[in-house]
Amino acid sequence: MAGRRRGRCGGGVEVLESIYSVVALVLILVACVELGDAATAVDVYRLIQYDLAGVPYGSRFGGLNHHAGAFPFAPGADFSRTVVMMPVRELNFTFLREYIINKQQLGGLLFLLPQKVSKKIVGEIKSKDDGLMRKILVELEQLLIHASIPYPVYFAFEDDKINALLADVRRSDATGQPATATTGGYKLVVSSPEPKKLSSPTITNIQGWLPGLKGDGDTNQLPTIAVVAPYDTFGAAPALSVGSDGNGSGVVALLEIARLFSRLYSNPKTRGRYNLLFGLTSGGPYNYNGTLKWLRSFDQRLRESIDYAICLNSIGSWNNELWIHVSKPPENAYIKQVHESLSDVAKEQGVTIGIKHKKINISDPRVAWEHEQFSRLRITAVTLSELSAAPELLKNTGGLYDTRDSVDEAAVYRSIRLIAESLARHIYGYQGRNIQIFADNSSLAVNPSYVKSWLDLLSRTPRVGPFLSKTDPIISALKKELSDHTVEVHLQHEMIDGMFSFYDSTRATLYIYQVASVAFDLLLLLVLGSYLILLFSFLVITTRGLDDLINMFRRPPSRKVKAS
Amino acid sequence: MTVFHFFNCAILTFGPHAVYYSATPLSEYDTIGTSAKAAAVYLGTALVKLVCLATFLKESENGNFDPYQELLKVLINFIDVAGLYFALTQLTHRNISQNHKFQAVGLGWAFADSVLHRLAPLWVGARGLEFTWEYVFQGLEANANLVLNLSLAALGSLMWLRKNKPRILIPIIYACAGVLATMPSITRSDGKYLFITTMW
Numbered sequence: 001m002a003g004r005r006r007g008r009c010g011g012g013v014e015v016l017e018s019i020y021s022v023v024a025l026v027l028i029l030v031a032c033v034e035l036g037d038a039a040t041a042v043d044v045y046r047l048i049q050y051d052l053a054g055v056p057y058g059s060r061f062g063g064l065n066h067h068a069g070a071f072p073f074a075p076g077a078d079f080s081r082t083v084v085m086m087p088v089r090e091l092n093f094t095f096l097r098e099y100i101i102n103k104q105q106l107g108g109l110l111f112l113l114p115q116k117v118s119k120k121i122v123g124e125i126k127s128k129d130d131g132l133m134r135k136i137l138v139e140l141e142q143l144l145i146h147a148s149i150p151y152p153v154y155f156a157f158e159d160d161k162i163n164a165l166l167a168d169v170r171r172s173d174a175t176g177q178p179a180t181a182t183t184g185g186y187k188l189v190v191s192s193p194e195p196k197k198l199s200s201p202t203i204t205n206i207q208g209w210l211p212g213l214k215g216d217g218d219t220n221q222l223p224t225i226a227v228v229a230p231y232d233t234f235g236a237a238p239a240l241s242v243g244s245d246g247n248g249s250g251v252v253a254l255l256e257i258a259r260l261f262s263r264l265y266s267n268p269k270t271r272g273r274y275n276l277l278f279g280l281t282s283g284g285p286y287n288y289n290g291t292l293k294w295l296r297s298f299d300q301r302l303r304e305s306i307d308y309a310i311c312l313n314s315i316g317s318w319n320n321e322l323w324i325h326v327s328k329p330p331e332n333a334y335i336k337q338v339h340e341s342l343s344d345v346a347k348e349q350g351v352t353i354g355i356k357h358k359k360i361n362i363s364d365p366r367v368a369w370e371h372e373q374f375s376r377l378r379i380t381a382v383t384l385s386e387l388s389a390a391p392e393l394l395k396n397t398g399g400l401y402d403t404r405d406s407v408d409e410a411a412v413y414r415s416i417r418l419i420a421e422s423l424a425r426h427i428y429g430y431q432g433r434n435i436q437i438f439a440d441n442s443s444l445a446v447n448p449s450y451v452k453s454w455l456d457l458l459s460r461t462p463r464v465g466p467f468l469s470k471t472d473p474i475i476s477a478l479k480k481e482l483s484d485h486t487v488e489v490h491l492q493h494e495m496i497d498g499m500f501s502f503y504d505s506t507r508a509t510l511y512i513y514q515v516a517s518v519a520f521d522l523l524l525l526l527v528l529g530s531y532l533i534l535l536f537s538f539l540v541i542t543t544r545g546l547d548d549l550i551n552m553f554r555r556p557p558s559r560k561v562k563a564s
Numbered sequence: 565m566t567v568f569h570f571f572n573c574a575i576l577t578f579g580p581h582a583v584y585y586s587a588t589p590l591s592e593y594d595t596i597g598t599s600a601k602a603a604a605v606y607l608g609t610a611l612v613k614l615v616c617l618a619t620f621l622k623e624s625e626n627g628n629f630d631p632y633q634e635l636l637k638v639l640i641n642f643i644d645v646a647g648l649y650f651a652l653t654q655l656t657h658r659n660i661s662q663n664h665k666f667q668a669v670g671l672g673w674a675f676a677d678s679v680l681h682r683l684a685p686l687w688v689g690a691r692g693l694e695f696t697w698e699y700v701f702q703g704l705e706a707n708a709n710l711v712l713n714l715s716l717a718a719l720g721s722l723m724w725l726r727k728n729k730p731r732i733l734i735p736i737i738y739a740c741a742g743v744l745a746t747m748p749s750i751t752r753s754d755g756k757y758l759f760i761t762t763m764w
Binding site: 521 | 568
């Protein structure tokens, strides 16, 4: 009987032990519950972080956990534990420059970009406000990407919640001190992991080939004309660099030209005696690194057969003037031929084409235009662009201001007409003749909805080359589109030259909490403590009598009296 | 500092129970067993109410006042009363006076109510960075709830434990009991929501 009882007791002890372990597990689980209970969650985009030849640039940190502050500030206040919120509309460049160039420590920077304005009517002159905003954004971008900033910098779009928050923060800041842990306010938290270097960023070149008509007696290689456009971008916020004009416009023009010529070449009767090579290159902002690698991969015969190459760069927002940029002198026979074929067509369409000559300096690593890479390998090439001067490194590569609104599809349409017409006249030998091959309302007309839909797609897709994987959707889309129009579509994956290295973590979620100060918590504790003490005394007095309460505090002395 | 806030709200919610226990003669007579048993009975009552609600109650589509649904809710409320009756009369307590018995039972009942309804939201919510007054209000509600439960227990003991009541008071006592039991239905304005929280 005793044994049975012990057995039952042993079983009971086991049950108790399992209960304890279950309870412990539940407690541990419960302690880990952390719900996202923020008042607001906002999508934010981080400033780019990159190294150029070992020198660090951009924002070097990702995580953020500080109080919010905004203009106007008390002068000389300490911001090393504050995130400064700056709406771009009212940017104060002096303050910004002081903090960035003097490398003063901030808790963080949050730029508020204006909401995308609704699409304007085509042809309308851009308003003064837009011009001003564009100037501000360009200046801001150049300031940020050429500085090394030891705190996180994020971009966010303005909306009602953030504006209300900003107004609130400004109101409380107007009283003087920026918010810290003791005065309450708003806390901005971004919990992203430390940004890591991209291990082996690849850039991908896409090429397509339209073979020409080889006659019976032709034994030599047919001459080739190349149409090239870089498709990748670079900007202060890589997750926002959609580069609609630089160089989404060029990519769309290339695709449409490919489509038109594939229609012509599909019928042997209208196939020209030139091969056409289409190239969508990557690595544009980085001295056209990708183009160089692409050209180096060419067979010597192919390289020699290229008659000339047209590079397209930013042809989406011009009115009636375009530029041809060359590196060989304009008197050169080949250049003259290309220039004339383009200007003849341009004159008919009411467009002026200017020519700009920039000599190549072999020892200078800076490659400002794509045609220079061709010229270094002795291939005649020109760049067609609306820009009249060579852009500097990392400028005009599709930044913050370069969104869908900054490109005009009518301008792209006109560019396509111009280039296609002049190419066709050269291929079919109709130079100087007044003939419209791609006339409007014909079966070979430039398709405006094709242009529009591709422009829209590209304006929604950030395309910073090193951040695109080998199988990125946009690369596959471009490849598929080229395969529809051309044959022998190849992807070439290359590593970026060692000079540039990039860091990941380009977008995150910002949580905004409204926090109470420590002083408030202490005050509350004080109030509760006194409430409980009062309650205690009240209950003792009512149930046991006042003497009991007094005796509770007199016990030690009375014991001493008793002992003596 | 948010664990600080959680701590503050916790002592607001559960502090008065502890204070009540230690301040009144309950601690001298060591009535913790009674309170614990009352808490267990409350748990059982809550489970039974939950099952009944789930089984018998239908979700009304247009929010109109359906007398049969309300009657059903009132009847389920009486389970509460039945639970209190059980705790007061049927459990075997140690030899403590009537006076202390109802206090101990009321305290245990209120404590179980607070723990069941307020501990989980407090733990999950008050520890976050975001500051709201919600948990302070919840704590105040817990205090009011303590007073309510003590008076309910007092009423219960008057009804079932005292054998010699003055004749005049009997109908008043039973009327009060009836009102208290159906009070949630009466005080409901639009609040199915309010109703369910009070019913819980």
